Amino acid sequence: MMWILLTASVEVKVGGTLYSYMFFWQNVLNDTSSYSDNHYYVHADISVDARFEDNVRLYTMMGLWGTFGMHPITGDGIEGFRDLHLLTGWIEVDRFMGSPIGVSIGKHRILYGGNGLVAFDGGEDGAWGVKVFHRGEKVEGEAFAYRVVEGGGTGFIGAGDPAGIEPDMNLYGLSVKYRPSFGQVELLAMAREYGGNLPVWLFAGLNGKGVKSLDYQMGFAYLTGRMAPDTSVSAYAFEAIFSYSFGNSRAGFGAVGFSGGEATSSGGRVTIKTYENALQGPYTYGFYKWWVGFGPAHLLRTPYGFALVGSGSIMQNSLNMDLYLSRRFSTEYGPVDIRLDFWKYNRFYVPSGSNDMGYEIAFLITHDYRGVFTYGFTVGYWKPGAYFSNTPDQIGGYFFFYKSF
DSSP states (O other), rough: OOOHHHSSSSEEEEEEEEEEEEEEEEEESSSSGGEEEEEEEEEEEEEEEEEEETEEEEEEEEEEEEEESOOOOTSSSEEEEEOOEEEEEEEEEESSSSSEEEEEEEEEEOOOOOTTTEEOOSSOOOOOEEEEEEEEESSSEEEEEOOOOOSGGGGTTTTSOGGSSOOEEEEEEEEEEETTTOOEEEEEEEEEETTTBBEEEEEEEEEEESTTTTEEEEEEEEEEEEEETTTTEEEEEEEEEEEEEETEEEEEEEEEEOOOOOOOEEETEEEEOOOOTTTOOOOOTTTTSSSSSHHHHTSSSTOOOOOOOOOTTTTTTTEEEEEEEEOOOOOOOOTEEEEEEEEEEEOOOOOSSSSEEEEEEEEEEEEEEETEEEEEEEEEEOOOTTSSOOOEEEEEEEEEEEEOO
């Protein structure tokens, strides 16, 4: 391997990204319980992609990021930049020894199950592991094994506090993607090993283009297995996102749900019904509005509300529906996109009381300035439902800036 790298011709590409978000949220129409806060988030990275002869590729990305103001997850005060370190980096050999099989070893990004219904690492750090893959015109297959923690910066995987992530957690899985004429079918099986427990996620998804200008993405995930020595799980999640284009405009509908329910007990064994992401990471909703999660005000209801798919988050385990209309305008300074959303939030299950989490109206404007950089602004007005008894209305949103090269 080293001889190939030293003697082969090489094509090298250098790239990078820089982006920043300034988040804000504010209780409104209730002076007796006013609350507001803000923070901003910065990310910078630089990457080197080297392609050698004999189907060998070496990729590395160094970067750093930081949260300033109130931390959106832990609620702590001013944070700062994380140390500069390897975010992702791997060596890949395709068509290994003339076969249709390839292998990749190193630190990889994790995004599985449609828009991350099963596992998403939060968007910053990867996880150390190995992938064996097959890439064909119609079929792609991948078998993988990751060591999630104990990999340098991988303590920051997901959106949680790295101090709260236990060591020796591993992910194993098999993914198959098939591309018929009508789109792409995705099948996934993933297991998480920790402390002798082995919950399993099964996922089936379909995405593509339908008649004329209809795009669709659908997925269903089922979680089963043992979460603890005396605790099992039987839970599910789904996503269904449709959009239709007409001219420079687009209309869409999305429905996303995460099961929750009363635990049952039989023979001294408890079965829970609450769905969680394999990495406790955020669900992306197709990277809605350039950020993870749902509407901006609902997303930022508290400093801890980044729409985490997990049992510890009151913002999830619910049914969320979105209706939107967007339009693109061409200007001499580059394209401008605007989008208007109406969100409805509900919980699947509550022990008592109302499952109505309210509704939100959100607005987004994005400008790609002559292909040089992109910036934008989004704001949402959220009217909490009876589930959040006596919670005042919320305004939340963020400004963002993005540059890549």
